[in-house]
Amino acid sequence: MTPTWLLEMEARIDRALPEDGMTRLVKIGPGILERAGEIFRELFPGKAALIVADVNTFPAAGERVRSALSRAGCPAEEPFVYPQKDLHAETPQVEALRERLASSRAVAFCVGSGTLNDLTKLASHQVGRPYMVAATAASVDGFTAYGASITDRGFKQTFYCPAPLALLADLEVVASAPEGMNPAGYADLLAKIPAGADWILADALEVEPIHPKAWELVQGRLREWLSDPEGVARGDLEALGNLMEGLVFSGLAMQAARSSRAASGAEHLFSHLWDNQGHTYRGKAPSHGFKVGVGTLATSASFERLLAMDPAGLETDPAALARRRPTREEVEDRVRRAFPHSPLTEQVLEQSLAKFAEPEVLASRLERLKTLWPDLTAKISAQVLPPSEIRKMLKSATAPSSPEDIGISRERLHESYALAGMIRSRYTILDLLSEADWWEACVDDLFRPNGFFAGGETRGGSLR
Numbered sequence: 001m002t003p004t005w006l007l008e009m010e011a012r013i014d015r016a017l018p019e020d021g022m023t024r025l026v027k028i029g030p031g032i033l034e035r036a037g038e039i040f041r042e043l044f045p046g047k048a049a050l051i052v053a054d055v056n057t058f059p060a061a062g063e064r065v066r067s068a069l070s071r072a073g074c075p076a077e078e079p080f081v082y083p084q085k086d087l088h089a090e091t092p093q094v095e096a097l098r099e100r101l102a103s104s105r106a107v108a109f110c111v112g113s114g115t116l117n118d119l120t121k122l123a124s125h126q127v128g129r130p131y132m133v134a135a136t137a138a139s140v141d142g143f144t145a146y147g148a149s150i151t152d153r154g155f156k157q158t159f160y161c162p163a164p165l166a167l168l169a170d171l172e173v174v175a176s177a178p179e180g181m182n183p184a185g186y187a188d189l190l191a192k193i194p195a196g197a198d199w200i201l202a203d204a205l206e207v208e209p210i211h212p213k214a215w216e217l218v219q220g221r222l223r224e225w226l227s228d229p230e231g232v233a234r235g236d237l238e239a240l241g242n243l244m245e246g247l248v249f250s251g252l253a254m255q256a257a258r259s260s261r262a263a264s265g266a267e268h269l270f271s272h273l274w275d276n277q278g279h280t281y282r283g284k285a286p287s288h289g290f291k292v293g294v295g296t297l298a299t300s301a302s303f304e305r306l307l308a309m310d311p312a313g314l315e316t317d318p319a320a321l322a323r324r325r326p327t328r329e330e331v332e333d334r335v336r337r338a339f340p341h342s343p344l345t346e347q348v349l350e351q352s353l354a355k356f357a358e359p360e361v362l363a364s365r366l367e368r369l370k371t372l373w374p375d376l377t378a379k380i381s382a383q384v385l386p387p388s389e390i391r392k393m394l395k396s397a398t399a400p401s402s403p404e405d406i407g408i409s410r411e412r413l414h415e416s417y418a419l420a421g422m423i424r425s426r427y428t429i430l431d432l433l434s435e436a437d438w439w440e441a442c443v444d445d446l447f448r449p450n451g452f453f454a455g456g457e458t459r460g461g462s463l464r
Contacts, residue, residue: 002029005238009245016217021255023144025166028244030237033064033134033170037072040109040132043166050106051079052097052120054087057112057136061173065111065134077106082116086284089118090151097123107131110164113181114140114288117164118148125161132166137177138185138232138244139289141263143167144251149288154343156275163255169244175235182240183399184289186232189225189246190393191267191292192218194299197383198265198428204376205365207427214262217253222246229397266428269420270295274408276344276423281407290400295420297394297401298413301387301452302429305442307377314436316367322359325435331356338419347423354425362435369436387452403453414447 006029013026025039040049049069053062058081069076080100082093097119101108108131110120117133117140124131125148135143142149144167147158174182196219202208225246231239253262260268271291279285315321326334335352339345357365369376385393395401403413421430433442446453 003238006241009241012221013245013248016249016252018252018256021252022146022163023165023167023252023255026144026169026248027167028169028171028241028248030171032168033061033173034068036065036109036134036168037068037070037074039166039168040069040107041072041074043132044107044130048075048077048104048106049109050077050101050104051111052108052116053079053111054082054116055085056178057116060111060176061134061136061170062111064173065109069109077104080108082119087115087119088151088285089115089149091153093119094122094126094150098126101127101129110134111136113137113177114142117143118150121164122148122150122159122161130162130165133164133168134173135167135169135244136173137181138169138174138240138247139177139181139188139287140185141188141247141250141254143169144248145254145260145263146251146258147254147260151275154276154278155347156272157347158260160258163251167248169248171237171240171244174240174244175237180287180290180398182232182235182243183397184287184293185243185247186226186229186289186397187293187296187394187399188289189222189243189250190390191265191296192222192246192250192263193226193383193385193390194267194296194303194429195263195265196222197303197380198299198426199261200376200379200383201429201432202261202427204372204379205368205427205432207365208261211253211257211259211262214253214257214259217249217256218262221249226393229393233396233398261426265426266299266420266430267292267295269424269426269428269430270298270416273416273420273423279407286400286406290406293394293399293401294403294406294408294413297387297390297403298417298453299429300384300390301446302417302433302442303380303384304386304452305445306429306433306438307381307384309436309438309441311366311370311373311436314366314370316363316370318359318363321362321366324437325359325362328353328356335422338422344423351425352422355427355431357435366436369432410447410453413453414443417443 110133203210228239250263391401
């Protein structure tokens with residue numbers, strides 16, 4: 001007998017799938033891979049399947065998918081299995097899969113999690129075909145997202161391409177995922193709390209309006225999806241089902257908005273920064289979710305400080321701001337000093353200058369901030385959680401709960417605040433703190449004695 005929680009979840013997902021959306025079917029539950037063949041046949045009648053996996057996911061679930069396809073009478077080509085044990089979503093891997101797909105008319109059936117899904121998503125788009133995916137872990141929010149996060153020439157960026165036509169998540173497979181993968185997904189979902197606060201800021205300051213449908217998809221049940229971190233850690237099927245539902249809804253929100261804004265704020269910029277710096281710990285790159293979790297801790301600490309600020313003394317005279325604030329030329333100089341002799345320099349410069357505010361625009365923005373402050377802080381206060389609570393939730397899910405857990409020193413975390421704010425044009429708390437001259441109170445003070453990140457040597461954010 002199907003448990004009530006699973007029936008209710010299925011009903012919510014069915015209601016959330018838009019008639020005109022890219023993803024037409026999502027099935028989550030134990031044993032769902034047994035139906036993989038019949039589902040593929042219904043979605044792609046007469047088409048051959050190309051299982052896309054790696055050396056880890058093919059034995060974990062790829063063989064089961066191949067058997068299910070055979071039972072359903074679906075033709076299947078020889079699987080495309082990446083040989084790398086530690087696969088990364090990079091352009092050469094996309095090109096290899098694209099070439100294989102271009103040599104036939106097969107439809108890709110991805111068996112994996114974030115990296116494999118992104119590679120399959122972009123390669124399928126490049127040959128003009130839909131695809132489907134069987135998740136092997138609840139590790140990321142990108143399964144049903146519009147876009148793929150790929151490293152191209154050393155720079156992590158989002159390539160916009162359609163989401164899968166269908167997603168299957170067998171909770172028995174998910175529960176047996178390698179250590180750390182489901183906690184990484186939990187950390188990625190937890191990031192939606194400060195990401196929502198960033199969107200509230202951007203909306204209030206008339207930088208980027210909130211998309212109501214996308215907001216509700218992510219934020220509507222977020223607290224329920226995050227309510228059992230211990231269950232995620234021990235592999236409880238209901239807790240993993242809730243986590244997977246939250247990740248799916250985050251992807252559907254990105255489909256609806258055609259943007260990652262619904263699920264990504266300043267906390268993701270820390271992760272992207274460390275990706276682009278080639279950060280590794282104990283010989284390998286920490287997972288996306290783990291880096292985002294530390295970014296969530298960092299931004300939550302700044303939001304806590306932001307709520308204690310008083311905007312009454314903010315300078316709003318354009319002429320005074322022109323004298324005090326950096327010019328476009330000075331912003332360019334800071335970027336070039338921050339990313340010297342780097343292939344990333346020009347991309348970062350383009351992103352930073354895209355959100356540069358001229359004195360008149362900045363004056364109007366800060367005046368609006370002063371006017372809206374009581375209502376704005378009430379909304380942010382209702383949205384965010386204290387960093388101490390964020391740390392507790394991460395630890396309960398067995399996700400990293402301090403920067404050192406992923407090999408980031410306090411000094412480097414401190415420097416990363418300023419650098420992270422440079423690499424994307426998305427407006428976040430990092431931009432507001434700089435524009436309002438609140439950096440010292442809301443960032444630097446976190447690293448001083450009695451600050452949230454007290455301990456370790458710091459430098460004071462000289463690149464801001």
